[in-house]
Amino acid sequence: MSLLDSSVWEVIKASFNPDIWRELVKPVGETVYMTVISSIIVLLFGIIVGIFLTITGPDGLLPLKIPYHASGWMINVLRSLPQMVTIILMIPVARLIFGKSYGTNACIIAIAASCIPMYARIVESSLLEIGKGKIEAAKSIGSNNFQIITKVIIPETFPSLIRGFTVAVISIISMTALAGMFGAGGIGDIAVRFGYQRFQHDRLFACVYILVILVQITQGTGNLISNRILKTRNLI
């Protein structure tokens, strides 16, 4: 059903047709799969790069001017690319790794390339939130740098890290939709093929609902966990 020949109300009603939703099961699965795998990769590498930036930064535990500025520059370069350009750029890389340049797994690489730098910056700013005094206290007790990172900085900033990760997951969800245009499948693919190319706006609406729900669940979970930790610690 299309908005071209039906009223908005009719399209909305049609968008709840069970047939449409049955066909959406697989694409939703693909989107969730892409989001989960990409999120794990982004979390892992984002934290590593973020920690690297924090400790090598000018006020860090181990200031290293050249590596810090080099990685900072690299991140800025990757972040200045629009997500769509990153997807196109990563096509040869995906072909190298998976043997084909399209499909769900291929797009995960593009998502990682685009979202790791973003999350690394978020991690960096979260980790820098920690009071200098706490690090000083940890040092005065005789902690080495590794202990300061794993036992003080990360646990202390954990709620903030979770909130940052929520932001990253949401932008990963939006990027999976974009990746749908480039043969990654998922909800974005349905929205483009049916909603855009065939004017089937009922399906488009159904895609919108799902995306809204996915983002709400992500944000809700993130807030819940981070607030629960803050409450346990008596900080709110």
Place this chain on the structure above:
Amino acid sequence: MSYIEIKNLKKTFRTRGKENDVLKGIDLEVREGEIFGIIGFSGAGKSTLARCINRLEVCDSGTVKVGGVDILALNKSELLKERRKIGMVFQNFNLFDSRTVYKNIAYPLEIAHFPKSKIKERVLETAELVGLSDKLDAYPGGLSGGQKQRVGIARALVNKPELLISDEATSALDPQTTIQILDLLKEINQKSGITILMITHELDAIRYSCNRMAVLEGGKIIEKGTVADIFNNPQSRTGELFAKVFTEFQSISLTEGAGI
């Protein structure tokens, strides 16, 4: 016998081409087992001096010896071990919000790889000493200032250090809590013979707890001696000022029951 020996300690901070001489040749001896006070106005270099003792701040020249160990000559791993013998208490407590009181006190032992049973024994013992036995499962976020500082002191003491540096430990507390914390420090000093270096801008604190003291001004020690000498017979303007402020302050605080 002097436990801390500082000779001709100098430190200059350089920020954006500007040089700021914070310490201009400090000479200081602190005897084993005493409570030594260092007093000075804000910006006199007190905290920098304290931080040079456990090398949180690296001084430019001079020597720092703690218990006969030349702090400046230590390599990295030796320094970490030496720091475990020097407890430090801070004005802002600097507790770890992610850890319960128990875990905060246990932290120094944890990083020193003590066995779990030993950690438990020491933490309970130290918590009892500072009067926190009933708060072990609480998080620092839910404690009062005085309780937080007790956790800070317990954390500094759990390693059984030989020296405790108190960097404005009572400056963020109300008068009554200040007295309690000072009493606690005195008690610990008497019980274990730990040397305490008390850095503060509060006269009450020094007068109440210290044997000897030094007055720091503009990065130099302008006066040192027993507390009684300096209060009764100040040789410098700052010393005089402190003594004057103190007597005036005392006449006010008597009515408030500060108990000094």
